[in-house]
Amino acid sequence: MTGLPPVAVTCGDPSGIGPEISLGAWRALGADVPFFVIGDPAHFPSGTPLAVIDDPSQAPAAAATGLPVLPHAFPDPARPGRPTPANAPGVVEVIRRAVDLTRSGEASAVCTAPISKKVLADHAGFGFPGHTEFLADLAGGAQAVMMLASDELRVVPATIHIPLSAVPGALTPELLESVIRITAKGLVRDFGLAAPRIAVAGLNPHAGEGGLLGAEEMRWIGPLCEDLRAEGMAVAGPLPADTMFHAEARARYDAAVCMYHDQALIPIKTLAFDRGVNVTLGLPFVRTSPDHGTAFDIAGQGIANPASMIAAIRLAARIAATRASGGGA
Numbered sequence: 001m002t003g004l005p006p007v008a009v010t011c012g013d014p015s016g017i018g019p020e021i022s023l024g025a026w027r028a029l030g031a032d033v034p035f036f037v038i039g040d041p042a043h044f045p046s047g048t049p050l051a052v053i054d055d056p057s058q059a060p061a062a063a064a065t066g067l068p069v070l071p072h073a074f075p076d077p078a079r080p081g082r083p084t085p086a087n088a089p090g091v092v093e094v095i096r097r098a099v100d101l102t103r104s105g106e107a108s109a110v111c112t113a114p115i116s117k118k119v120l121a122d123h124a125g126f127g128f129p130g131h132t133e134f135l136a137d138l139a140g141g142a143q144a145v146m147m148l149a150s151d152e153l154r155v156v157p158a159t160i161h162i163p164l165s166a167v168p169g170a171l172t173p174e175l176l177e178s179v180i181r182i183t184a185k186g187l188v189r190d191f192g193l194a195a196p197r198i199a200v201a202g203l204n205p206h207a208g209e210g211g212l213l214g215a216e217e218m219r220w221i222g223p224l225c226e227d228l229r230a231e232g233m234a235v236a237g238p239l240p241a242d243t244m245f246h247a248e249a250r251a252r253y254d255a256a257v258c259m260y261h262d263q264a265l266i267p268i269k270t271l272a273f274d275r276g277v278n279v280t281l282g283l284p285f286v287r288t289s290p291d292h293g294t295a296f297d298i299a300g301q302g303i304a305n306p307a308s309m310i311a312a313i314r315l316a317a318r319i320a321a322t323r324a325s326g327g328g329a
């Protein structure tokens with residue numbers, strides 16, 4: 001226990017595995033890492049020992065008897081695997097509420113359960129491709145950077161939720177430079193690393209093979225890395241993406257900045273699907289999430305693994321404590 005307020009966990013899509021993995025997290029963490037879920041008490045698996053609270057400050061004591069839930073009423077019941085349009089707006093309201101509680105100091109951090117971006121776009125007018133972009137907007141337009149972190153590997157996609165065909169156009173020296181700087185600051189501030197080492201992936205096969213297989217590395221990614229090294233930052237690259245994730249290569253850096261979503265997420269989900277945590281860097285508040293999605297295909301069957309949710313709540317509390325102590329900053 002850190003003495004900090006509890007972590008605010010959003011319910012995510014009530015028809016996904018959010019409710020059951022939150023229950024699994026409470027079973028594993030109890031009151032050791034205080035948290036509460038914002039959601040509809042009727043959406044949890046039947047037989048869930050619920051501890052309904054009116055205020056986040058009640059969560060630590062309530063966790064001794066059940067899963068602390070700060071109620072948020074939804075119009076429909078949760079039908080596992082079958083999201084309802086009517087519930088979509090509530091999913092977004094809950095995220096806003098968790099952010100408000102964290103910014104007011106009543107919660108120490110936000111941990112989000114998975115949402116379906118498509119359901120929210122279709123039925124809640126959600127104009128963002130994911131939490132990361134929404135949270136950046138709620139933070140007043142901060143540049144939010146997505147990191148997925150595990151003991152084995154940390155990865156950061158420089159471009160996030162855009163089609164592959166849009167990646168080369170979206171990648172600019174300004175974007176990549178700010179992603180690298182925010183990553184370095186996050187490793188110091190949130191992970192307590194004094195001198196973080198960052199590896200930058202190339203965009204093209206073999207990092208362009210001297211211009212034969214693509215020009216971006218020679219034209220600007222390489223020179224940008226040079227400039228950052230000249231400033232004293234430990235930045236390696238651009239490295240061929242196919243050979244930078246094996247064990248020996250991973251030992252040489254603290255985070256890999258990648259050019260697009262799958263270049264970053266495939267290695268970490270292959271190595272640590274059940275332990276990876278999504279952390280949003282660059283925000284004025286702490287946000288984590290499990291590394292997986294809504295898993296509609298298995299929702300309600302009681303087989304969802306809560307390990308990534310457990311890791312996400314633990315990491316949220318740890319980062320909040322590090323920030324509160326001025327730790328890495």
Ligand SMILES: NC(=O)C1=CN([C@@H]2O[C@H](COP(=O)(O)OP(=O)(O)OC[C@H]3O[C@@H](n4cnc5c(N)ncnc54)[C@H](O)[C@@H]3O)[C@@H](O)[C@H]2O)C=CC1
Binds near residue numbers: 118278306307
């Ligand atoms: N942070 C978030 O809100 C995220 C949301 N999503 C959303 O989730 C939806 C589904 O995305 P998918 O690509 O299908 O990914 P997914 O992670 O939901 O599922 C992929 C596969 O992994 C399995 N799986 C996922 N989590 C599991 C767990 N905890 N225990 C056991 N098996 C698990 C699923 O059953 C499925 O077979 C999409 O709408 C996507 O936008 C995806 C990733 C993150």
Ligand SMILES: NCC(=O)COP(=O)(O)O
Binds near residue numbers: 129130131278289
């Ligand atoms: N693939 C990662 C993902 O979709 C998580 O996105 P976000 O909702 O955390 O922005």
